[in-house]
Amino acid sequence: MLDHETNELLTRVGPNTPCGNLLRRYWHPVGYSSELSEAGQTRRVRILGEDLVLARTSGGDVLLVQERCPHRGASLLYGFVEGQNIRCAYHGWLYNAAGECIERPFESAKASRVCKKMIESYATHECGGLIFAYMGPAEHKPAFPNWDILVRNDGVRHFEVQEDLACNWFQVQENAVDVTHTFYTHSKYFEHLGMSDESGFGKPFKRFGFQRFDWGIVKSWEYESAGRGWGNLMVFPNMLRIMTEMHWRVPVDDTTTRIVWVSFTPSADGSSVQTGEPPKIVRQPARTDEGGRYLMDTFMSQDAMAVETQGAILDRSRENLGASDRGIVMFRQMLQEQIATVQQGGRPMANVYGEAPAITDLREWMGGYLPMSCAPDPTFRQSRDFTEIFNDSHIEYEIPANSPVMRG
Ligand code: FES
Ligand SMILES: [Fe+2]
Incomplete structure (x- = not known):
């Protein structure tokens, strides 16, 4: 038997919850490699209460970023994959794997150059046909165990x-x-x-x-x-x-x-x-x-x-x-x-x-x-x-x- 508070502690997994923070210290499978077999393909995935998008880049890597574009909220599921980056299909804001917005096509050149982290983005690793994600702090990222x-x-x-x-x-x-x-x-x-x-x-x-x-x-x-x-x-x-x-x-x-x-x-x-x-x-x-x-x-x-x-x-x-x-x-x-x-x-x-x-x-x-x-x-x-x-x-x-x- 557990009291209500402890039950909440062990079961809630969203961002900034104690158990969610623990679970974010491990690699979790979030997709199948074969479902992102070609560059440019995207897939929606919800994990640990976060809505995210997986995208295969032209370099063969997998991006994992938050689904909602912070400009006006459109889904990056429909984004254009450009090289190692993804561009929102609504007004074209371009994000890199670090989650930084690196281009805003309708802004002045100066504003467009602003390069700061605007979306959540997470590390991925592929092994044995699965795509894994690590959603915790970068300084604590564990090695992939190679099960x-x-x-x-x-x-x-x-x-x-x-x-x-x-x-x-x-x-x-x-x-x-x-x-x-x-x-x-x-x-x-x-x-x-x-x-x-x-x-x-x-x-x-x-x-x-x-x-x-x-x-x-x-x-x-x-x-x-x-x-x-x-x-x-x-x-x-x-x-x-x-x-x-x-x-x-x-x-x-x-x-x-x-x-x-x-x-x-x-x-x-x-x-x-x-x-x-x-x-x-x-x-x-x-x-x-x-x-x-x-x-x-x-x-x-x-x-x-x-x-x-x-x-x-x-x-x-x-x-x-x-x-x-x-x-x-x-x-x-x-x-x-x-x-x-x-x-x-x-x-x-x-x-x-x-x-x-x-x-x-x-x-x-x-x-x-x-x-x-x-x-x-x-x-x-x-x-x-x-x-x-x-x-x-x-x-x-x-x-x-x-x-x-x-x-x-
Ligand atoms: S909503 Fe994504 S660029 Fe405007
Ligand atoms: Fe069983």
Whole structure:
């Protein structure tokens, strides 16, 4: 349970909000490279409550600027891309990547030369077919982490696109540390509908645990017949990494969340694959029927039911957490602590400053029995034992012996 004030603190993401300021310290995916394949193309994007425009320049870079032109408010979505700059299609004011107005065609030469920052503009970086944005202060810009799933070349990537979720980002991301939901929300629901479930989440469940690690929270579990496993990482602040997938829960605004979903299909023998094609964008079927009832026949529909029915912004002052919800508590503490770090002028966790690593390979944090909602990776080799990952800070929870989940 959280008081109203703390709930507001952890959920509001707009400019100059404490959580918004924290989230702006990370790279977030804001578009697909293939949707801006040609110079001059523009696309509207709303992120962290800001309306922005992406534009492909003739140099091949991607500009990310505020949508509204500050002259008389027209949309830069219709702007002309000129070299590395964008010109408003209403009266022709010209802006560069730094957001400076560098030309006003109907003003005197002197007035037109005024070169000052007039629009918001943000840094972008492309990797693995995604366009990322950094919307925080320039002096704190982290290196791009080069997540393994985006830079590996021993397979092919595709993106699974679903409709935005009509709820706040934090309840979507809390689901990433909600280990227990996998039993009923997924496995039992598939069973309820008479569908097959290969995930392995429905086995008799014995215990589960959580531990902080460099990138967020690593989870552990033990199933009666399958043994121990760990991984399914909550990558701070808004990612989930499972064996062949990574999901970003991107806050569009306070009550809308976009899931950017990367799936990786490794080549069977680990050899490199060069298709030359951009990753495919695969649109997912609707999660609800025409009457708005969740179909509950896919992981996406099941998770959407869980998080959207909590309300646009879950009122955490009315919930009743149990001892089994300790992953949720750990994540809330982590988020509060990192918000405070930024408020005090510090740099938040789960970022790299200085030189970018060639690869951030999160597979080293996975091992043992891996129940999974995604395809397995036949090339995966566990690199570390349980005892090399977990220490005294590992918080475990034993499921009571008489619980129905012990019967599977
Ligand atoms: S509104 Fe953009 S130049 Fe006038
Ligand atoms: Fe789920």
